[in-house]
Amino acid sequence: MTNNVEVLRYTAFTHDPEGGNPAGVVLDAAELSDTEMLAVAAEVGYSETAFVTARDDERRVFRVRYFAPEAEVAFCGHATIATAVVLAERLGIGQLLFETNAGEIAVDTEIDDDTLRATLTSVPTRSRPAGEDELDEALVALGWSRDDLDPAFPPHVAFGGVEHLVLAAASRERLADLDYDFDALRSVMTRHGWTTVNLFWRESDRRFHARNPFPIGGVVEDPATGAAAAAFGGYLRVLGTGSAEFTVIQGVDMGRPSTLKVSIASEDGRTRVGGGAVPLDTPSC
Template sequence: MTNNVEILRYAAFTHDPEGGNPAGVVLDAGGLSDAEMLAIAAEVGYSETVFVTDRDDESRTFRIRYFSPAAEVTFCGHATIAASVILAERIGVGRLVFDTKAGEITVDTVVDGETLRATLTSVPAHSRPVAEQTLDETLAALGWSRDDLDRAFPPHVAFGGNEHLMLAAGSRERLADLDYDFEGLRSIMTREGWTTVNLFWRESDERFHSRNPFPVGGAVEDAATGAAAAAFGGYLRTLGTGSDEFTIIQGVDMGRPSELKVSIAEADGRTRVGGGAVAMEVPALPGGPAASQGLQQAGGPAGPRSE
């Protein structure tokens, strides 16, 4: 399937090929069918592959689609960052405009020292409290109890292009101990329309640690989740807590440390999420490095999601 298609493999939200979240990027996907894009994403084996289906380099506008190994997803932050850095390397830095199924996403690319950085601006973000019964079901699937939660951060469902459940761990140790019922959590998330469960712990108002189970996309966990970070900005804005600028540290417990720079950009909750991206030296194919880093596949269909 991949023989006649150029697939670039970049790790996003890092400058180290051994860190960050791997993404596949196909810059010339205009002639591919939905089935072909899904098959390529499954063959690549990362949590997402982004496909540029239409492009105008002069106006710097692009139509893009995202596929996990299981299904098309609405929006993916880390794949957007990866594609943006690649495009900036090829056509120069500046603003890029992406037409996605979640809406228009702008990305500003700049040279930062000897590296490129990309910062996306999300659609308007917001959040609402999660239903009590749904919360109890989710905690049971995670193997958590309400005593494991930080009561300063009430559980919410947050939106930043799609929906993510926000759960605050009461300690770093609770966040580090992730061993959940994959099929049980996937069933709940599919029913509720959630993309990830954003588990986080506050080190300070300017620094959070996060983990994102992603069973609906066929992955146990993601190493960096830009869409969840955008939704998290909307969540903090709804609560009226914390700083307007903060850093999310993710992927440490997977062995792929990532750093996401986040700021709440607008009064409507639009969130900026930025970081670097770097070419990966060795493809992580299914059953290889990706599987060992928690990106293993799971069988069965999943509905449209984003990450």
Template structure:
């Protein structure tokens, strides 16, 4: 399934009475970033209706606000891909937070998700754009098992020699599990042509939401690509949940030894450039993920 954000209205009524907003997250350009659907009032929708809407919207995820307490700025949220519900989605969280900030005013909100409580801070930057910083649930990371790694490399068409030995393969968690594989070259990252059905089967078997492929440009800057076949999407242009998990990975493998801000460039190779910032502290198991979102119109 391809992601096509061009020519769409910010508001569509696909499955009345739900009103669907469309935002692109981790970008200032509607033609970039990762599109997400946002339903600010899903209190009358059941699971089947939300899954149907997510499939009709066609983006990698749509966020649904199923309950709210505006006085305390607390919201219950669920996320659906076109094929299934996911416990947490970072880019749809940023899109939702920006949409709420534009309507209710910026500040602190709290989202209750299937992955746990997610605080989000919104603010207006110097150019008038709303920025959102989510704080993930506690992250953790473990080395990938040999069988896991071999199966993933086979479906990606990669060899063990394509990997960066300084960044070991791990399964990292930041609300969902993601296999983290670091390439030794930018060229290997750019040349992505994988077995869609094969990788989807491997990911379902091991419970991975995406495969987070990265290349280290510098200690403070990485490039990433995220195949997402289990969600019915070939590739995610920006993956906030994987970025949160990657923060935990960097902490676990000792690549962050003090408070650090890491830039992640994603979506470039698929023509939807996205910029994510993560803040990682070795003394805090959570990751803070920052980005902006703009309406698609």
């Protein structure tokens, strides 16, 4: 089924092929069915593969869909960055517009210090306190207790295209020690409609460390999660905490360090998330 599909493989939020979050990119998916796109994503095996199902190169407008190995996802940040870099390599730098299931995503591409970078602007964000039952169910699945949480950052459910449970670890050691019940957490997340759980630790107001379990996509953890970073920007905006510009460090504990540059872009909470992307030397399907 996937033998004739050209899949480009890039890793996003890094300039090193050994870092970042790998994503598949299919530039011509107009004739692929949902079943075929899901099959391609499963064969690729990355947390997400982006499919360009319609394109207008002159207007630089593209219909993009995202599939994890086990399900379609409304929006994926790292696959957006990877796809934007791929398109900029072919069409030249400038602004792109991605029409996604979550809404329109503007992406700026530029050359910075001889490196091609992309910065997406999310849909409007929102954030609400997590319910007590939601929190208890998630903590049991994670193997965490309330004593493991930083009381300065209340648990929330945040949205930046998709929803994420946001939990602050009380220490870097707690964040590093991640050994959760995959099936139990997937069940909790499916029931509540969360795409990932965004676990973070504050190093400073301008620098955060994060980890993102992603069992509903069939993946234990993402090494870089642009959608969660966008939602996290909305979360901090609602709390009125920290800086309008900050960095999220992710993937370190997985051996794939990633750097996400984040800023609150507008009063409605749209968040800008940027980083580089580089190709991986792996074969297509």
